[in-house]
Amino acid sequence: MALTPEDEKRRHGRNRAIALALAAFVILIFVGSVVKMTNGVIPQMDVEIGR
Amino acid sequence: MMSDITYSSDEGSLAASRQASAGDYFALLKPRVMSLVLFTGLIGVIVAPGTIHPAMAVIALICIAVGAGASGAMNMWFDADIDAVMERTQQRPIPKGRITPQEALTFGLFLSAASVFTMGLLVNLAAAGLLAFTIFFYVVVYTMWLKRLTVQNIVIGGAAGAFPPVIGWAAVTGGLELPAWTMFLLIFLWTPPHFWALALFRSGDYARADVPMLPVVHGEKSTRRQIVGYSFLMFAASFAPLYFGIGGVAYLAGAALLGAVFLFVAFMLLREREGTYRWAGRLFGFSIFYLFVLFALLPFGPALMQAG
DSSP: OOOHHHHHHHHHHHHHHHHHHHHHHHHHHHHHHHHHHHHTTOOOOOOOOOO | OOOOSOOOOHHHHHHHTSSSOHHHHHHHHHHHHHHHHHHHHHHHHHHHHSOOHHHHHHHHHHHHHHHHHHHHHHHHHHHHHHHOOOGTTTTTTTTTTTSSSHHHHHHHHHHHHHHHHIIIIIOOOOOOOOOOOHHIIIIIIIIIIIIITTTHHHHHHHHHHHHHHHHHHHHHHSSSHHHHHHHHHHHHHHHHHHHHHHHHHHHHHHHHHHOOOOHHHHHHHHHHHHHHHHHHHHHHTTTTHHHHHHHBBHHHHHHHHHHHHHHHHHHHHHOOEEEEEOHHHHHHHHHHHHHHHHHEEETOOBSSOOOO
């Protein structure tokens, strides 16, 4: 079913909002990880892999 | 347990074929509730002893806000049937048919998981655990269980709205120390007068939706009396943070002055003739102002008593 111009506009707006929210989420995780690592919290594996 | 009121899924899905806007999804997050949650969470971060990197504080507050929003979306999912018959909530995106209940549930679950995991990974486990518990409490204990079951629904369910400053505190200290719970207590005891004032002039709405709110079940007189009783308890509890070194002279003055006004409005509401709601409306409005101002005063020292 074809979308009306108004629905098309809503859909574009919603997609843009989703893209921005996901980008913000990635930035949030990135910044948080950088702050944690600069504070000396470096993620390390507890187990040996590849044996 | 969904109530007997039927939410027409046919109508819903038909109307939901219209494209929902980003604004509709934002409305699912209950932005006004979110702003109060965010604010009290921020005060929890500020008054907690210890330090936190500003970026981490921002992340913690975003997680609190998103977690609160997720709870709101899941509340709207479950309450779609009663929202459709209540005048106050008829304009919400699900009753309007712009978003289906399933979409709201998916949205809420995704945001819940994202906020809790992000809090756990980047801030600490105490804050993440309490955030997860808060979401669970609001959605399962309050919305799905108590709201339609007991007249004490908002008394017990009000705890969900009282957790945010404790989560903010936990984000800084990594623990759930006693002083943080004085802020919890204040919001917990503030919720019944705040909500019942609204329920008084919206009792027709709640009766139509078959929600056992106090004015619907026990009548106006009992509700007005209980509002005064809880207002007294809240007034007394508002001084508890001072005992733990949170808040100074400004807070003491604010708690005394605004608390006195709160009690005055509650008394006027008690004396008001049944069927008139001028003071109920005033108490509802003033209660929001009261909580905002009191929390805004909390960080201002110097503390009147030694912490610990």
